[in-house]
Amino acid sequence: MIPLKDMITPVQDSTTIHTSLKEALEIMKQNGWNLLPVTDEGDKLVGVFTRSSLYRMIMDKRDLETSIEEYIKKKVSTLPITATYEEVEGIVRTSRVGTGVVVDHGERVMGLFTKTDMVLSLLKATNTLKEQLETVLTHSTIGVMMTDEFERVIYSNERVCKMLGISTSELHSAELLTVLPEIGQAIKHTDTIQPIKLDRLKAVLTMISYQNERNRVGHIFLFQDLSEVESIAQELESVKSLKLSLQTAIDHAYDGIMMTDEKQCIQMVSPSLLELFQMEQKNILFKKADNVFPQFQLSKVYESETAEVSDFKEINGIKYIVHRIPILQDGKVVGAIGKIMYRQLNEVSELFKKLQKAENKANYYHSQYQKAESAKFTWDHIISKDPYMEKLKKSAVKAAKGRSTILIRGESGTGKELFAHAVHNSSARKEGKFVVVNCAAIPEDLLESEFFGYEDGAFTGARNKGKVGKFDLANGGTLFLDEIGDMSLNLQAKLLRVLQEREFYRVGGTKRIQVDVRIIAATNRNLEEMVKEGTFREDLYYRLNVISFHIPPLRDRVGDIHLLIGKMLTELNAALNTSITGMEPQASAILETYQWPGNVRELRNVLERAMTFAEHGRVQLEDLPEYMVGVRREKYIPTYLPEEKMAESAERNAIENALEKTKGNKAKAARILGISRSGLYEKIKKYQLI
Numbered sequence: 001m002i003p004l005k006d007m008i009t010p011v012q013d014s015t016t017i018h019t020s021l022k023e024a025l026e027i028m029k030q031n032g033w034n035l036l037p038v039t040d041e042g043d044k045l046v047g048v049f050t051r052s053s054l055y056r057m058i059m060d061k062r063d064l065e066t067s068i069e070e071y072i073k074k075k076v077s078t079l080p081i082t083a084t085y086e087e088v089e090g091i092v093r094t095s096r097v098g099t100g101v102v103v104d105h106g107e108r109v110m111g112l113f114t115k116t117d118m119v120l121s122l123l124k125a126t127n128t129l130k131e132q133l134e135t136v137l138t139h140s141t142i143g144v145m146m147t148d149e150f151e152r153v154i155y156s157n158e159r160v161c162k163m164l165g166i167s168t169s170e171l172h173s174a175e176l177l178t179v180l181p182e183i184g185q186a187i188k189h190t191d192t193i194q195p196i197k198l199d200r201l202k203a204v205l206t207m208i209s210y211q212n213e214r215n216r217v218g219h220i221f222l223f224q225d226l227s228e229v230e231s232i233a234q235e236l237e238s239v240k241s242l243k244l245s246l247q248t249a250i251d252h253a254y255d256g257i258m259m260t261d262e263k264q265c266i267q268m269v270s271p272s273l274l275e276l277f278q279m280e281q282k283n284i285l286f287k288k289a290d291n292v293f294p295q296f297q298l299s300k301v302y303e304s305e306t307a308e309v310s311d312f313k314e315i316n317g318i319k320y321i322v323h324r325i326p327i328l329q330d331g332k333v334v335g336a337i338g339k340i341m342y343r344q345l346n347e348v349s350e351l352f353k354k355l356q357k358a359e360n361k362a363n364y365y366h367s368q369y370q371k372a373e374s375a376k377f378t379w380d381h382i383i384s385k386d387p388y389m390e391k392l393k394k395s396a397v398k399a400a401k402g403r404s405t406i407l408i409r410g411e412s413g414t415g416k417e418l419f420a421h422a423v424h425n426s427s428a429r430k431e432g433k434f435v436v437v438n439c440a441a442i443p444e445d446l447l448e449s450e451f452f453g454y455e456d457g458a459f460t461g462a463r464n465k466g467k468v469g470k471f472d473l474a475n476g477g478t479l480f481l482d483e484i485g486d487m488s489l490n491l492q493a494k495l496l497r498v499l500q501e502r503e504f505y506r507v508g509g510t511k512r513i514q515v516d517v518r519i520i521a522a523t524n525r526n527l528e529e530m531v532k533e534g535t536f537r538e539d540l541y542y543r544l545n546v547i548s549f550h551i552p553p554l555r556d557r558v559g560d561i562h563l564l565i566g567k568m569l570t571e572l573n574a575a576l577n578t579s580i581t582g583m584e585p586q587a588s589a590i591l592e593t594y595q596w597p598g599n600v601r602e603l604r605n606v607l608e609r610a611m612t613f614a615e616h617g618r619v620q621l622e623d624l625p626e627y628m629v630g631v632r633r634e635k636y637i638p639t640y641l642p643e644e645k646m647a648e649s650a651e652r653n654a655i656e657n658a659l660e661k662t663k664g665n666k667a668k669a670a671r672i673l674g675i676s677r678s679g680l681y682e683k684i685k686k687y688q689l690i
């Protein structure tokens with residue numbers, strides 16, 4: 001309540017025993033006071049000069065200049081400045097005196113206290129209280145309504161008006177029973193209503209009675225809005241069930257999982273994590289995650305705010321990796337999830353390695369494919385130290401300079417396409433395009449349009465726009481016709497005409513198109529036989545066969561195998577991201593004696609496979625395909641032999657093979673083996689082959 005110092009009237013002018021009647025009169029008149037406190041030099045109260053003192057001096061006909069000393073009333077009841085509101089109220093109620101002197105603990109005068117002071121202070125306090133109450137009621141989420149003794153509404157706050165859908169002015173003075181008929185009965189029998197549910201308003205109503213200034217009973221009604229409570233309750237329910245789902249998920253999680261809150265303290269932890277670290281939930285819950293599981297380093301994500309995956313770690317011989325995931329809310333980290341993966345991680349890491357290898361391979365092939373737009377190989381890419389191949393290359397370099405059509409023959413995978421690239425690249429047309437058409441791969445009915453293109457509208461349907469054919473594309477460059485032996489007779493005729501006349505018509509076109517294209521054709525088929533059978537046009541055969549090269553199969557140039565392996569190991573290491581340093585002699589021996597029906601392509605595939613499986617930095621016998629090892633091991637290389645013996649055995653086999661193939665012709669055999677004739681004689685002697 002109001003402290004006394006806020007209710008008193010301060011005394012400015014000091015009155016002493018020497019103050020004259022005139023001065024005292026003036027002060028009392030000016031301030032409208034009934035008494036004056038009289039003090040000594042130390043401002044201490046010595047008495048009061050009252051109105052009755054004044055009357056007495058006048059009656060005694062005292063001069064105006066006379067001091068008031070004789071008329072001072074010495075017995076004064078004072079009020080200490082520290083008096084509580086209740087004490088002051090008690091004094092005011094019982095005292096017949098209208099004004100009191102307020103003093104401090106040293107009896108010094110602090111001011112006067114009148115009953116009017118008290119009333120004014122109380123009025124002020126009441127007003128403040130009323131304003132505060134009104135503010136509270138206006139902003140309250142509880143609807144408040146008050147009725148008088150006649151059950152007429154005398155007050156309603158905004159909330160209740162909203163709930164009832166009636167304006168304040170309409171509600172004021174309205175009969176309660178018209179506003180809320182459903183509570184009429186309840187009011188008749190009781191003064192208070194325990195909370196009841198009002199379905200119409202979706203609210204809970206509480207009624208309290210009060211006594212007004214006329215001592216009559218009125219009522220205060222409090223309406224608690226249920227829709228809000230209901231939505232909070234619903235939210236709470238869904239949070240509860242979410243928490244339950246989360247807990248169930250964590251309890252059954254395959255991986256070890258823990259969740260932390262904003263302060264990095266553990267809130268949930270999965271049984272599998274406890275099992276891995278051999279801990280008990282009760283000992284770790286609500287503790288700092290980093291203190292309990294330093295391996296997780298979960299505090300990191302509170303700073304980085306991004307999910308991270310750790311490297312492989314190990315505990316009790318079990319390998320694991322850790323995922324750290326921050327939980328972000330409005331851009332702030334409010335918690336984190338730590339996940340540990342340890343089950344079947346060895347299998348996963350194996351698969352991961354394989355995947356990486358496959359990815360590297362795909363990237364490698366993709367880069368190769370990117371280069372396929374133009375001729376990308378030169379003579380340097382054709383690896384061989386075989387004297388016949390050397391000669392072939394030299395002749396081809398010469399042939400490349402001219403314009404003539406070239407026919408490259410040889411078994412599949414011997415490097416015919418590689419050869420064609422190199423020819424183009426060393427020709428005068430090397431700046432032009434090198435266009436490859438695989439005649440065996442294009443469906444028969446598309447071959448013609450692939451070759452010659454078609455005009456706009458040549459076909460009905462979606463593909464109505466014109467298309468540029470391979471001849472157009474290769475204009476000024478080289479057209480490589482791979483698998484030419486697989487071309488239909490019909491197309492052979494059309495091709496022949498282009499070769500002879502150097503012009504063609506587009507499918508559906510009437511305009512002659514002239515082109516300057518060099519043709520390089522390749523086949524592994526026996527064209528002469530085909531001519532005889534009538535499946536290949538003789539005239540086309542002669543047209544193509546102007547210059548012809550035959551690439552020998554790999555088994556006829558055994559000396560190249562070792563060279564190719566060395567080169568391919570380097571290339572494939574880069575492509576597969578492996579670091580295979582070489583090959584065990586047993587494995588080399590197999591590769592050098594194998595027949596290689598698929599030639600260099602097969603060699604490359606076998607190596608690639610072996611390098612993928614190789615585990616000890618070198619290709620071993622078991623890394624080779626079974627069909628190679630099974631056949632050759634039995635026939636040529638007894639595994640019980642020491643390594644150098646095995647190499648010798650393989651060498652002997654290779655020499656035997658070469659001599660067999662050349663029917664004893666040592667010069668030819670030496671060429672196949674890629675060694676000098678004198679070298680061959682030495683080996684023959686060493687192995688006593690003749």
Ligand SMILES: Nc1ncnc2c1ncn2[C@@H]1O[C@H](COP(=O)(O)OP(=O)(O)OP(=O)(O)O)[C@@H](O)[C@H]1O
Nearest residue numbers: 381382383411412413414415416417418524600601
């Ligand atoms: N002498 C060689 N040096 C290096 N790599 C070679 C050699 N010969 C062939 N190759 C490689 O072997 C694979 C097959 O070569 P290419 O496609 O040129 O053979 P091809 O005779 O045209 O085969 P096909 O008749 O099946 O079309 C390619 O990867 C090629 O690079």
